[in-house]
Amino acid sequence: MVETINGNTSLDEIVAFFKNLQDEICGGLEELDGKAKFQQDLWNRDGGGGGRTRLIQDGLVFEKGGVNFSHVHGKMPEKISKALKLPEEVEFHASGVSIVIHPSSPRVPIIHMNVRYFETSNGTHWFGGGIDLTPIYVIREDAVFFHEKMKAVCDKFDSNYYPEFKSWADRYFFLKHRNESRGIGGIFFDHLKADSPEMKTQNFEFVKSVGQAFLPVYEEIVNRHKDEAFGEREKDWQLLRRSRYVEFNLVWDRGTKFGLDTNGRTESILMSMPPLAKWVYNHQTEEGSQEAYTLSQLTAQDWLN
C-alpha cells in the first residue's frame, strides 16, 4: 500500500501515469521499428519497490534501446538523506520513466528522455525531467524542429520554462573535458516543487506533457532519416560519437553516478550504454566535412532565432 501525500495529485496517480507512459512509448517505438519487440525484466529492490526494465534491440531502426519504469520506496538511503540534509528516519518514494535509444543508422539521432517524481514522508516532493537529442550528424532543421516542440510543451505552462530549462540542459548535457555539448540539447529541470495542491497538479500536468511529447517528436525525426543511405565513414563516426555518450554518462551524469554509487540496479542504469563504441586517440575531422560541422555545432546556442 502506498501513501498519499501532499494535495490532490496522489502518488498512485503519478505512478500509474508513468507505467502507462512506458507502455505507450514501447508500443510506439515497436511500431516505428517495424521488427523488434521489447523484452521485459521485472526486478525488486531490497529496501522496497522495483521496476520494469524494457529493452529493444537488433531492430530495423533501433540497435539498442531501453525504456525503463521504476518505483522504489522505503527508508531513505543514508547518502541521500545526507545530500538533502534530511532526518535519517525519513521514508521516500521515487518513481519515473527513463529512456535512451541508440539507433543503428548514423543518420538517426540518439535520444534520451526522463520524467521523475520524488517525495518524502516529511512532506517534501518534487518533479524532474528532461529530453535531449544527440545527432551523430547535426542537421539544423531537425534541431529547430526539436526545440520548437520543446518550447511548445513548455509555453503551455509558463513562458519562463523554455528559456530556463533549455539553458539548464545546455549546462547539464555538457562534456567539460571535451568542451562539447552532448548533442543539440533540449530541456532539463529538477526540484520542481509546489506550495499548493493546485500547483502540484499543474506541475504534474507539465511532466505529463513532457513525457507525452517524446514519442511524436522522435517519430518525426526518425521518419525523416531512417531510410537515408550511409556507409563505413558514417558508421565509424557514429562509433566515435557514441564514445562521447559513454564519457558523458559515466563521468558527468549525476543520475548514473548516483545510481551506481547507491546500489541501484546496474543493468538498468547502464542500458544507456551504446551497443558498440570506439575511441581513437586525438581524432581529427576533415575541414569542411559534415563531421567538422557537427563538432562546430556542439555548443550552447539559441536554435530558435
Add this chain to the structure above:
Amino acid sequence: MVETINGNTSLDEIVAFFKNLQDEICGGLEELDGKAKFQQDLWNRDGGGGGRTRLIQDGLVFEKGGVNFSHVHGKMPEKISKALKLPEEVEFHASGVSIVIHPSSPRVPIIHMNVRYFETSNGTHWFGGGIDLTPIYVIREDAVFFHEKMKAVCDKFDSNYYPEFKSWADRYFFLKHRNESRGIGGIFFDHLKADSPEMKTQNFEFVKSVGQAFLPVYEEIVNRHKDEAFGEREKDWQLLRRSRYVEFNLVWDRGTKFGLDTNGRTESILMSMPPLAKWVYNHQTEEGSQEAYTLSQLTAQDWLN
C-alpha cells in the same frame, strides 16, 4: 629550471628516470610487437610543464597502447590545495609515467602501470604507483607468475609492502557496481613519504624497481599467449570485458576523474580507453565456460597460497 627539494634525491633525477623509463618501455614494446612504432605528441600545460604522449596502434600484438610521461608544475590548482588542505600559494611538481596497453588478441591481457612523484614548495613530497593485470581470460599460472614478480619487487624493500600494496590494489581496482575486480589485481601504493633523505632515496629505488619490473613481466605474459588461436567468441568476450575497463576508468578511477575535472590533457588521460568496446544488456556466461571461470576469479584472492 626546476628546484631541488627534500634531500639527496633531486627532482631532476626523478624526472630523468621517468623519461628514460618511458624510452625503455617504448623500445621494449615495439620490439615485442614486431611491427608498430610509437608516435609521439609533445604538449605543454598552460600553468607550467607538459608531457610526451606516446601511442602505439594497429600492431601485430598491440591494438592500442599509451605510454605517457608528464612533468607538470606551477601554482597548485585550487581543487588540489583544498583536497590536500594546503595553503593556496603553494607551488607543486608532479611527474610520472602512465601506461595502458590493449592487445588485439583476447588471449593477451590488458596491462596498466603507473609510477609518479609529487612535491610541493612547502616541503612535502611523495611517490605513488602500481601495476595491475586485466586478462580477458583468467589463467591461474599467469596470475601466480605476475603476483610472484610483484612480490619479489616489493620484498627487496620491505616484507610488508606486498601484502599491503596487493590488498590496496584489490580495493582500488574494484568495480563496486559490478561487484567485480577489474582483473587479477597487482600492487597499488600512494603517499609513500619519507622523513629522511635516506628513506626518500630508498622510496625512489622502490619506485624504480616497480617501473623496471613492467617490461620483463609483461613480455613474458605476452610471449606466452600472443600466438594462440582465437575466434569470434573470444573477440566478443574481449569487447565486453573492455566495456568494464571503460566503466572502471570513467566511474571509479580517481586519477582519471581528477585529470578530467582539473583540465588535464583529455587525449592523454583517455588513451586508457580501449579502441572498441561493447555493452550487452544483462550478459550471461555459459555455465562451465572459460568466460564463467574468468568472472568467478574476478574477486580479491591470495594468488600465492
